[in-house]
Amino acid sequence: MEAGRVNGTIQYCAHTNCCAGFFKLIRGQPVAELQGCNPVVGDCPDNACFTSTTNYNYITCVCNSNLCNGNITWNPEEKQPQLKHSSYFVDMVSATVVVIGMLLCTLVVAIVGRGHSASVWQGSYQGNTVAVKVFPSWCRREFTAEREVYGLPHLVNSGIAHFLGAGRKSDSGECVVVLELASCGSLSSFLSRNTSDWTTTLNLALSLSEGLAYLHSDFYRHGVHKPAVAHRDLSSNNVLVREDGTCALCDFGCSTILRSCSGPQSWQRYMGNIQGRVQVGTLCYMAPELLDGCVNLTSGWCLIQGDVYALGMLLWEMLMRCSDLFTGCLVSDHRLPYEEELGASPSLEQLIIHVSERRERPSVPKHWEKGLRDVLLDCWDHDSDARLTAQCARDRLMSLPPCCSI
Structure with missing residues (x-):
């Protein structure tokens, strides 16, 4: 998401008409964890934020009206049709926890880019905003090669992306590399x-x-x-x-x-x-x-x-x-x-x-x-x-x- 945070301010979506909400269920009630613009989803057919789908104790929604993601309509008893774009949010939720040794890289909040062997997400690691590179299971060779290079002695230089760790996603076991996030992109x-x-x-x-x-x-x-x-x-x-x-x-x-x-x-x-x-x-x-x-x-x-x-x-x-x-x-x-x-x-x-x-x-x-x-x-x-x-x-x-x- 674009700068999505729950802080009471209004965010204007410059590149999309899609708003998104990301809610955690606490004692059966949805509590907002992330709200903002979502440029990844192409169109949002609904003007209200509603869902009945739960993934890993999280629920998500997309909508297209002003401030529509401020409140979510959620009824776990009601079998509402699954949103057209919910597959994106399954990906987002399933990437929320990454194991890096004994530490956790949590709340992977937005996809930054996709390559032929990995997707890159923005996340938070030890209080810093980072890039989390996720390798699918069939690209293990590329992950191994990348981890070996970053793990070489003395491979610390301003002209090489700063390496923070390598690990796996807790839910799927997919391999990840955590790097500094370059604000200007590629x-x-x-x-x-x-x-x-x-x-x-x-x-x-x-x-x-x-x-x-x-x-x-x-x-x-x-x-x-x-x-x-x-x-x-x-x-x-x-x-x-x-x-x-x-x-x-x-x-x-x-x-x-x-x-x-x-x-x-x-x-x-x-x-x-x-x-x-x-x-x-x-x-x-x-x-x-x-x-x-x-x-x-x-x-x-x-x-x-x-x-x-x-x-x-x-x-x-x-x-x-x-x-x-x-x-x-x-x-x-x-x-x-x-x-x-x-x-x-x-x-x-x-x-x-x-x-x-x-x-x-x-x-x-x-x-x-x-x-x-x-x-x-x-x-x-x-x-x-x-x-x-x-x-x-x-x-x-x-x-x-x-x-x-x-």
Whole structure:
């Protein structure tokens, strides 16, 4: 729900005509726990808040008139027809308690987003608002991979989403990961809603490249090894934007841990958890060697450099929404890589021809400063060995002027 709380204030629903009430039964009487706007439900056919359905000692309703969720009409003896949209609320109620070790993450109040392997909810954990990522039973492999990455020693960096715990839902046993909640959502949604000035864009780009460089780093500290990790599914849906305008990497369900501290030359000998297929990730961010399927999957360096190619695509997405880089003309709507040339959902075959065989890349305006253009070109070079590292990309970005002079 949108900012739903029981505090006596009136909430105006800007994006929906649907109000919702969430009530707990105490000694047989409904007591309001959550009231607010519900943008998830498409339409609300009733102007009164009524229900006869009970789930886990909670009852819920949706309605479409002013302040209609202030009072609920509930008769447990009466067999009223089940509301059309009640299945959503069954999901909401069943997600209200999550076991994180010996602690509880309670009152998961709103769905934030859905991906191919998990849904993300807003919840409360130890008094803080958090993101609760729920994995269905058939995505246990993705959950295990994500939990292993977040559980690595020294994986604490401002460029990586802050991990709070992993556990299971108390009712269904579904696996969950609890993370910080980034108020601006994914990078994709942020860029779709906003253009940015040069300072903001550079802040996004630097924090993203710093996070990826740290993920790729391989070191010992205080006698504990932090291995390199290849993300393998970098996209603007898998990067979060915080309120301060910094990026944080998330969604490590496809990631591979490269278990060596001897540098890139030894990574291939420590690849116990590697995926069996090459095309892991989001197609339009895949490097040509991954699209072709000709990459050596036992080479950690190849996977790391595949991430750098995707980094170039993400930097291009950010820069194309920078108003200071398009002085005197309109900034185009947010587009994914190759969307203008191939449409919103290009096939693998289309991308192989366009990216690998023809060696095409997203269009970069010719009036941009050479140093800026070179960062992109050197991240998405056709030859993976010729690409920058994430750390080098970060250093190149740091050398750009803090104020746009283009």
